[in-house]
Amino acid sequence: MAPELAGKRLELLREVLPRVARVAFLASGRDPDGRLFVEEAQAAAERFGMQIQPLVIGGPEEIEGASQEVVRLISPHRPDVVVAGPAFNAGRYGLAAVEICRTIAERLGLPCVTGMEPENPGVGFYREYHNEKVFLLPTGESAAGMGRALSAMAVFVCRLAAGAMIGPADREGYLPRGIRRLERGERSGVERAIDMLLAKVESRSFVTEVAMEIWDKVAPAPPLKDAAGAKLALVSTSGVVPWGNPDRFKTYRNTHWQKYSFAELKSLEPGKWEAVHGGYNVAEMNQNPHYGVPLDALRALEAEGKIGRGKLYPAYYMIPGNQGSPAVMRRVGQEIAADLRKEGVDGVLLVAT
Amino acid sequence: MISKELDRAGFPVALISAMYPVAEQIGASRIVKAVAIPHPCGDPSLPAEMDRALRREIVTSALKALETEVETTTLFAPKMAVSS
Numbered sequence: 001m002a003p004e005l006a007g008k009r010l011e012l013l014r015e016v017l018p019r020v021a022r023v024a025f026l027a028s029g030r031d032p033d034g035r036l037f038v039e040e041a042q043a044a045a046e047r048f049g050m051q052i053q054p055l056v057i058g059g060p061e062e063i064e065g066a067s068q069e070v071v072r073l074i075s076p077h078r079p080d081v082v083v084a085g086p087a088f089n090a091g092r093y094g095l096a097a098v099e100i101c102r103t104i105a106e107r108l109g110l111p112c113v114t115g116m117e118p119e120n121p122g123v124g125f126y127r128e129y130h131n132e133k134v135f136l137l138p139t140g141e142s143a144a145g146m147g148r149a150l151s152a153m154a155v156f157v158c159r160l161a162a163g164a165m166i167g168p169a170d171r172e173g174y175l176p177r178g179i180r181r182l183e184r185g186e187r188s189g190v191e192r193a194i195d196m197l198l199a200k201v202e203s204r205s206f207v208t209e210v211a212m213e214i215w216d217k218v219a220p221a222p223p224l225k226d227a228a229g230a231k232l233a234l235v236s237t238s239g240v241v242p243w244g245n246p247d248r249f250k251t252y253r254n255t256h257w258q259k260y261s262f263a264e265l266k267s268l269e270p271g272k273w274e275a276v277h278g279g280y281n282v283a284e285m286n287q288n289p290h291y292g293v294p295l296d297a298l299r300a301l302e303a304e305g306k307i308g309r310g311k312l313y314p315a316y317y318m319i320p321g322n323q324g325s326p327a328v329m330r331r332v333g334q335e336i337a338a339d340l341r342k343e344g345v346d347g348v349l350l351v352a353t
Numbered sequence: 354m355i356s357k358e359l360d361r362a363g364f365p366v367a368l369i370s371a372m373y374p375v376a377e378q379i380g381a382s383r384i385v386k387a388v389a390i391p392h393p394c395g396d397p398s399l400p401a402e403m404d405r406a407l408r409r410e411i412v413t414s415a416l417k418a419l420e421t422e423v424e425t426t427t428l429f430a431p432k433m434a435v436s437s
Contacts, residue, residue, distance in 0.1 A: 030391055058389065063374075091375065095372075095375065121378070124375075124379070125378065218357045218361045219382075220360055220382030220424070220425070220427075221359075221360045221362075221363050221364055223365055223420050224365055224419045227416040227417075227419050227420050230419075232419075235359075280390045280391040281391050282391070283391075285392065288392075288397065290408060291391070291393060291395050291408075292394065294394040294395075297394070297405070297409040297412040298412060301412060306413070306416065319355075329358075330358055333358025334358050336355065337359050337361075337362035338362075340359070340362075346365075347367075348356075348365070349369065349412070349415050349416075349419075350355065350359070350367065351370075353371075353390050353393060
């Protein structure tokens, strides 16, 4: 999202909640544009006569501290409900929103509402936390769905604030959290189970009452005996490509990978490479592509014999990783694995942004 | 997701990422803690020499991770200087 949209977001928030007076604004300290975001939001808040509290955090290791800070700032205001997001398909934002909701629910006992696309990585954490005070509403994938997302969240927030009893996820529209509650049914469990069994035997459809979470577990591959003797390849999702983006990667939702040769190179010269990625600010990556494709370090280790001479595969694999759907990334992983096998590679370094 | 498929195919992978909580959650096997999302391998706020040394340290940790037998999701932390 561009910094100038920070004001637009406040405007939309005000449309949905006309009486909103104080807003906390979460920004990334690692984003070179972080300060611009805060300044834009502050200018807009002034126009609307709102108070704004900027909270600047760096990386995941600072989430804990930032969550504490949010708790400290929120508690004196004694809110009825806390809202974070909507984060749409922004994974880094979604994760932060879920973490903050959980901390507030745990420390202050307040109900919290957030919103994001069901494939946002924040959703996995939400499911894992099983916190009965945190509700995550599904949204569309981009801020184009802001109006609809905020309306749905506002309705939900008002119900929570009014102390309404919230029913199960499939009836209320929030994403399931893996919490089970006892309910008195019309028919006994034995009867329902036999109905389901008959349906299954007769190949009719039925809905289970005990849905299992399917976690696709993969056993780690065996280690390399000696990295210095192994053939290594580099895969990167940083978006670093030759200048001009010859394969026309998009800044998000890419579906294909490419290989780019660095066979003759000792390092990646700034200006000959660029980062194509919509999920982070690429200014620093453009100045030094080694942040995403650490060729200088690999060559140094090669010179010291820590990587065998000629053992580094002479090209790197690239797919800019922003907002990739899990299904596409699985296929891309399988395709890259097939290529690595063909090329006789033993082990992989994967740099992910 | 990519790293899991590579593991599944039998290639040990060192996943260098600043979003290590997500990597842990999806079940990547060898995760190397990186500096930050916009610059995983290094830190532009450091002098160039230290930035290069930090990158070398991260890649070295990744090589060590590849040589390490792991049973499940394991986080490897390179020695990093504190950055601003």
